[in-house]
Amino acid sequence: MVPPAPVESRIVRPVGPLVIAIEGVTKLYQMGDETIHALRGISLSIRRNEYLAIMGPSGSGKSTLMNMLGCLDTPTAGKYEFNGQDVAAMVDDELADIRNREIGFVFQTFNLLARSDALKNVELPLIYAGVPPSQRHERAQIALENVGLGGRLHHRPNELSGGQRQRVAIARALVNRPSIILADEPTGNLDSKTGIEIMALFEDLYEAGNTLIVVTHEESIARHARRIVRLRDGLIESDGPVD
Amino acid sequence: MGKIIYEFTEAIRIAMAQIRANKMRSALTALGVIIGIVAVTLMGTAITGIDIGFDRSLSMLGDDVIYVQKWPWHNVEDWWNYANRPIMKPSDAIALNAVIAATPNSLLDVAVFDDARNSTVKAGGLSVSGVFTRGTTADYGRIVTTDFEAGRLFSETESDGARQVCVLGYDVAHALFPVGSAIGATVQVQGQPFQVIGVLAKQGSFLGLFSFDNQMLMPLGAFRKYFGIRDENTEMQVKIRDKYRLAESEDELEGAMRRIRGLAPGVRDNFSLNEGQAFKQQLDPIKQGIAIAGIFVTGLSLFVGAIGIMNITFVSVRERTKEIGTRKALGARRFTILLQFLIEAISICAIGGCIGLALTFGLSQVVKTLLPSFPLVFSPVLVCFSMLAAVVTGVLSGIVPAWGASRLDPVVALRYE
Numbered sequence: 001m002v003p004p005a006p007v008e009s010r011i012v013r014p015v016g017p018l019v020i021a022i023e024g025v026t027k028l029y030q031m032g033d034e035t036i037h038a039l040r041g042i043s044l045s046i047r048r049n050e051y052l053a054i055m056g057p058s059g060s061g062k063s064t065l066m067n068m069l070g071c072l073d074t075p076t077a078g079k080y081e082f083n084g085q086d087v088a089a090m091v092d093d094e095l096a097d098i099r100n101r102e103i104g105f106v107f108q109t110f111n112l113l114a115r116s117d118a119l120k121n122v123e124l125p126l127i128y129a130g131v132p133p134s135q136r137h138e139r140a141q142i143a144l145e146n147v148g149l150g151g152r153l154h155h156r157p158n159e160l161s162g163g164q165r166q167r168v169a170i171a172r173a174l175v176n177r178p179s180i181i182l183a184d185e186p187t188g189n190l191d192s193k194t195g196i197e198i199m200a201l202f203e204d205l206y207e208a209g210n211t212l213i214v215v216t217h218e219e220s221i222a223r224h225a226r227r228i229v230r231l232r233d234g235l236i237e238s239d240g241p242v243d
Numbered sequence: 244m245g246k247i248i249y250e251f252t253e254a255i256r257i258a259m260a261q262i263r264a265n266k267m268r269s270a271l272t273a274l275g276v277i278i279g280i281v282a283v284t285l286m287g288t289a290i291t292g293i294d295i296g297f298d299r300s301l302s303m304l305g306d307d308v309i310y311v312q313k314w315p316w317h318n319v320e321d322w323w324n325y326a327n328r329p330i331m332k333p334s335d336a337i338a339l340n341a342v343i344a345a346t347p348n349s350l351l352d353v354a355v356f357d358d359a360r361n362s363t364v365k366a367g368g369l370s371v372s373g374v375f376t377r378g379t380t381a382d383y384g385r386i387v388t389t390d391f392e393a394g395r396l397f398s399e400t401e402s403d404g405a406r407q408v409c410v411l412g413y414d415v416a417h418a419l420f421p422v423g424s425a426i427g428a429t430v431q432v433q434g435q436p437f438q439v440i441g442v443l444a445k446q447g448s449f450l451g452l453f454s455f456d457n458q459m460l461m462p463l464g465a466f467r468k469y470f471g472i473r474d475e476n477t478e479m480q481v482k483i484r485d486k487y488r489l490a491e492s493e494d495e496l497e498g499a500m501r502r503i504r505g506l507a508p509g510v511r512d513n514f515s516l517n518e519g520q521a522f523k524q525q526l527d528p529i530k531q532g533i534a535i536a537g538i539f540v541t542g543l544s545l546f547v548g549a550i551g552i553m554n555i556t557f558v559s560v561r562e563r564t565k566e567i568g569t570r571k572a573l574g575a576r577r578f579t580i581l582l583q584f585l586i587e588a589i590s591i592c593a594i595g596g597c598i599g600l601a602l603t604f605g606l607s608q609v610v611k612t613l614l615p616s617f618p619l620v621f622s623p624v625l626v627c628f629s630m631l632a633a634v635v636t637g638v639l640s641g642i643v644p645a646w647g648a649s650r651l652d653p654v655v656a657l658r659y660e
Binding site for chain 1: 573
């Protein structure tokens with residue numbers, strides 16, 4: 001378990017304009033004959049410069065909400081606006097563009113391309129954004145330096161430790177300067193010491209002006225955030241600042 | 244446009260990395276395509292080769308020469324209508340040449356009579372049997388397009404005087420006179436001495452059946468003296484002025500021959516006009532049949548290769564489902580993913596195609612060295628066609644799995660283990 005950061009040392013940055021506006025979102029799945037109500041009507045607003053944790057036991061709709069926030073999925077009903085754009089009505093390729101421009105993903109299992117080195121992995125979002133190669137290398141290198149991996153540019157994932165892999169993934173999430181960083185159990189595959197390091201890195205990112213959303217089932221991780229949204233049975237149980 | 248090129252180069256880069264990472268698998272998959280391409284291109288070279296060999300053979304017959312003979316070259320069922328036709332006589336040629344001279348703007352140039360028989364030619368202790376021996380006149384020089392290796396054709400004086408001189412085909416001359424020149428030497432034909440005055444250049448054989456190098460020419464008078472007169476093999480070769488007006492020339496020739504033979508209107512011709520084109524017409528359907536059957540059978544092997552590619556692309560998509568999910572999460576569009584897997588399939592096919600072509604080229608060189616007479620032609624058109632076939636194979640076999648990959652739901656793909 002990762003111990004929470006000491007509260008008194010934390011700074012809370014003023015929030016900026018609205019990034020995510022969700023209203024009355026529901027999501028139904030068809031599993032055989034059964035209809036599963038993963039989300040039963042959720043409303044949520046996230047502003048720039050927030051550091052938000054989404055918590056909930058398994059089956060609470062946490063993953064579904066995360067997929068929705070990450071524009072990997074669209075709601076069955078309800079309103080979802082991302083920077084004023086109506087995501088709910090978007091088709092696949094439009095969603096792909098939104099994900100590319102606006103969202104930086106950090107996965108529990110890192111999801112790096114095994115056969116590409118750190119630099120190539122970080123370049124990937126820039127490739128899909130159509131950034132020319134020279135700029136791509138430079139930006140990817142800076143992103144890696146920012147997470148402390150300036151000396152590991154040409155290492156492949158299997159030549160890196162778990163913490164270093166997650167740093168590569170974070171550099172990849174940051175490289176296209178997205179509106180939000182969406183991290184799904186970012187410390188789930190790391191030992192507690194490395195977990196602390198990663199959470200410290202998140203703290204730095206927050207202080208540098210990034211908007212962070214961390215999805216976790218660990219209270220200790222969630223308490224690093226400034227605001228916690230708790231889900232239960234597809235509904236928001238509570239939503240408020242970390243005390 | 245720039246973006247498309249960009250996506251292509253990226254897809255090619257990814258495909259190459261993927262092929263390198265799975266060398267064995269890629270090699271085995273490419274092997275299917277290689278075999279297919281080798282089969283198809285070898286078939287193609289053979290078909291073009293047969294075509295060209297055939298045309299070459301036809302040009303030996305002369306594409307501006309009409310053969311007037313008793314029998315037609317194609318098989319006839321009503322042989323009794325032909326058996327009683329008169330044989331061709333030297334007088335026919337003289338009469339025809341007179342008609343040609345009297346016709347203004349005639350499409351015909353000259354008619355030359357000849358008779359032929361197989362004979363044995365001896366010189367020193369050596370002998371060559373089965374030599375196609377032709378007795379003709381000096382006008383023959385206006386018809387044959389063959390070059391002389393040495394010497395010349397007999398002159399009009401030698402021809403009219405039935406002098407015992409002869410021109411040997413390349414193979415005959417070199418068999419009888421392995422060292423030194425045959426010119427001026429004496430050979431024995433039907434027990435009679437003939438002086439060699441010319442040797443023909445090498446020509447090759449007609450459809451691999453009849454060798455133009457195994458022949459001998461002599462003045463008609465001398466020929467008839469020692470080989471006799473009555474013979475079914477007599478013919479008249481008529482050279483036309485414009486080979487592109489063959490049909491008109493034949494009409495004119497038929498009219499002239501009917502006049503010479505004194506045939507009343509309504510009476511059937513008692514002679515046949517034969518030319519190389521007629522051969523072609525007979526053989527074309529056979530050739531097409533071979534081509535269609537060959538392309539079909541060899542195409543099947545390419546099809547099997549394509550199934551291999553499709554299978555491996557399916558596997559590739561399946562085992563990289565999570566990667567596809569990650570790429571989509573990072574902003575890859577459907578087209579990008581589609582292109583990635585499609586280019587991978589096409590790359591394997593293109594590599595297989597190149598190797599296959601190189602193999603075919605090597606094989607055709609080997610065949611050419613071992614069997615020089617076997618017509619194999621490795622043409623640039625064939626290279627383009629094979630590469631096109633390889634790429635089309637890649638597209639067709641890659642499109643279904645690549646399409647499936649591009650349609651994957653990122654949520655499902657990311658969760659895939």
